[in-house]
Amino acid sequence: TEANTIPRQVWPEDLAARYRSKGYWRGETFGDVLRARAADHPDRLAVVDADNRWTYADLLARAESAAGGYLALGLQPGDRVIVQIPNVAAFFPAVFGLFLAGLIPVYALPAHRQTELIHFARRSGAKAMVVADRHEGFDYRPLADLVRAEAPAIAHVVVIGDAGDHIPFDSLRAGPALPRVDPSAVAFLQISGGSTGLSKLIPRTHDDYIYSFRESARICGLTGDSVYLAALPVAHNFPMSSPGVFGTLHAGARVVMAPNPAPETAFSLIAREGVTITGVVPPLALLWMQAAARTPHDLSSLQVLQVGGAKFIPEAAARVRPTLGCTLQQVFGMAEGLVNYTRLDDPEEIVTGTQGRPISPDDEVLILDDNGVPVPEGQPGHLLTRGPYTIRAYHNDPGANARSFTPDGFYRTGDIVKRLPGGYLVVQGRAGDHINRAGEKISAEEIEDHLLAHPAVFDAAVVSIPDEFLGERSCAFVIAAEGTSPRASELKAFMRGRGVADFKVPDRIVFVPEFQTTAVGKVSRNVLRADLRSRYLKET
Template sequence: MASMLGGCTPWPEEFVDRYWAAGHWRGNTLDNLLRGWALQYGPRTALVHGATRLTYAALNRRVDRMAAGFRLRGLRAGQRVVVQLPTVPEFVTTVFALMRAGVVPVFCPVSHRAREVSHLVRVTQAVGYVGPSAYEGFDHTAMAADIAARRPFLRRVFTLEAPGTSSPYGGLTTDPSGCQYSPLGSIDAPPEPALAPSAGQVAFFLLSGGTTAAPLLVPRTHNDYAYQVRAAAERVSLTENDVYLAALPASSPFAFGSPGIVGTLAAGGTVVLADDPDPAACLAVVERERVTLTSVTPAAARLWLDARAAVRADLSSLRLVQIGDGAPVPRATAERMARAGGCQVQQVFGRAEGLLTLTRPADPDETVLTTQGRPLSPDDEIRIVGLDGEDVPAGEPGELLARGPYTVRGYYRAPDDNARSFTPDGYFRTGDLARRTPDGNLVVTGRLEDVARRGGHADPSDPSGPSDPSGPSGPSGPSGP
């Protein structure tokens, strides 16, 4: 396997050999997989956003031309570009085009502001930024200009739409700092011969949802992420007849690949990108597009249920609703969703760092309502340890540790955090309290720091999850699966 990007922690060779031998890793990059999907499903609808509909063939052509356009603007393989876009088709095309150009996208929630974005640019030495000109009243272009003035390596800013005529950054312009500004729609050039990047290289960076002052960068490789979305799609029996609604931000790990957007494309299904995350608007989209599955956080699930009582929408097409975000789901929420939606509910628990656990469609109701399921992969290795780092007795609560074929071995350029968050033998310390049931399912009961804040008085063995259904559902930000 080719060496990973400098500043990343690779899997040891013995694990690399194990994951290849098991067929988990298959040596294909995500952007090249899209080529195959376009050949297989060409005329089928890949993306829907409002009135916009894009076939697989058209999606792949746009990615091809955008990748050539990015290279024409000076982006080179191995460089990093921060992508801060809302849930629109351009998010999907930009991410795949950057990967096809050999450039590494850095996923950034559109809600982040100068402090977080500047940190990401500094740590990754990002040469480019892709974002809206302005979004929900915030001027992203002005923010990017300010960061570019202070970070000499940021020299390319691509805006989702051309800024207004009063903006100093309209069209193809360059400001006094030497940073070039271009509308994203102008990034277009005749396709070039395909690059041949290694699938062992970093495909993109996700952000950790931990409690550190600044977000940590999670390097996901083509091999490990392709395996994750393929396995997750198999767990929910995704087919080309499925329609997935991305009701959560496209940049969130849950919506992007659990199995989410990428898993749906891998199966030949249709991805509907919610142009309005309002629950009533999403319910209307479910009816209009005949959505068959979606994923929501516990908090969003409660809002959907409240809206369902007021909105008359035909939800009979829904077969599965995934609920999760790196926090346990209150039993009452899962029961209400199953009754109101007339569909299966699946609990999903995960971290941007990789570990993903899911309940299975064939699981008894009690398992779905009270546990976070079992690990995605047969090669996921799970430990539950006490404060001394030793494994606790079966059924007892402790900190959840994990390693496996899609769980990273370290954050990017963060040696001190790596020493705290990963064991010497490569287990990721999730910081989550969990216990294992006799049948092998996990029950996540909270966060380690929450117990520490309460002086250790919380009962981490309480299987009921959050007691206040209106309270916080877990860590904020892109920490979920």
């Protein structure tokens, strides 16, 4: 496919008919959801941040203005628009405006830098960007300029706040009628964690994604009185949809945007806004549990703490209720689709010892050995899945599609899991070669390629090493080019200078004289990485 084709996501006709007849896909768009909530209870608070408190009616009005304004710029329904917006209320009018106009957001993380953004721009054929002015000390406007210089198809940069030379978001005004939007069409492109090479683009439809967060909201017990704290960056699939901010708005409840997930910030918002539910990654859960002992803030409104994105060990899981006084919910999900939850009324050993069970009765889960044969219940194997909200293909990436999907449409998650009675899954590990650093997925290959671009690097291999706090850290083994002796700090600075998300810079760099392997002939990178890990990191 060409970068300029409109993203598609297609299920076989029989399955699509089944998902519709079961009521999973209801032919609703994001725009329909917002319009319905604004009609049901216009005056209820929808979104709160440090500067704004917007009702559902406010939110719809702002989104409609934005939608008209985007189209008046000359953008056409189906065009892709990169969105790089941190946790501020304006995220919602910005993206609902795109949805109402039939435009397709491509969600970048606030941590992404020009290397990642240029890749998203080229791969998606994006025509515009919507960014914040500054957030937490970083200015997103010069970054947008860098991206635009390398991806000239980006004709417009819209800025929330002080726009400088760009288009102020607040200047966008409703114009002629908005288009009809097809609920079975792709609504947005989400970014994959990236197991091999660069991040892939994940096309999610209105029908499939709305099903996933509507059902998530039900499983997580959301009502119109719930208050969800977005502590993680909302561009992540977990705080976006499990049930996340969209599940919260679907339930007609209130979203509170935390500018960062530090305990001081989160706890004061929990107390002030009466937050009932939030979601964090395991390292944050550990930090929060520690900080809760000394906080002056009243956390008693908090009913549910969701933990996901990386493995939460049972010992830590058991401490959630004693320290925070709320119910733990484990969440094991992926931006490609499948999401598992422990249920709020599950017994303690399920909640602390498993990563939950799928959302849908129509989530098909296969657990296979290395030869593709199903393993007996309770045995670990490769997790494959398909279902009413799991993608069948990445956008514009035939190579990744051939690797990541079986001919009958199962997604190869790369996770090693075992299944317990009742369909509960326990994550055992991973087959692929990414590093899960505090829930941020880092592709070893992508980092190796960055290091190899340095003239003093002859070869590089990146592996994960266990970390008590982060879960995993990244370690790069480097062979220096002949006659050079680079320092670790120099290579780290080099990577930062290339404009990549800071979490991708290796935590540790170990210089080795050679990559000696016992195998003969061409050695796969996986074997090489495993060998390096066992030779140099046994003691750590």
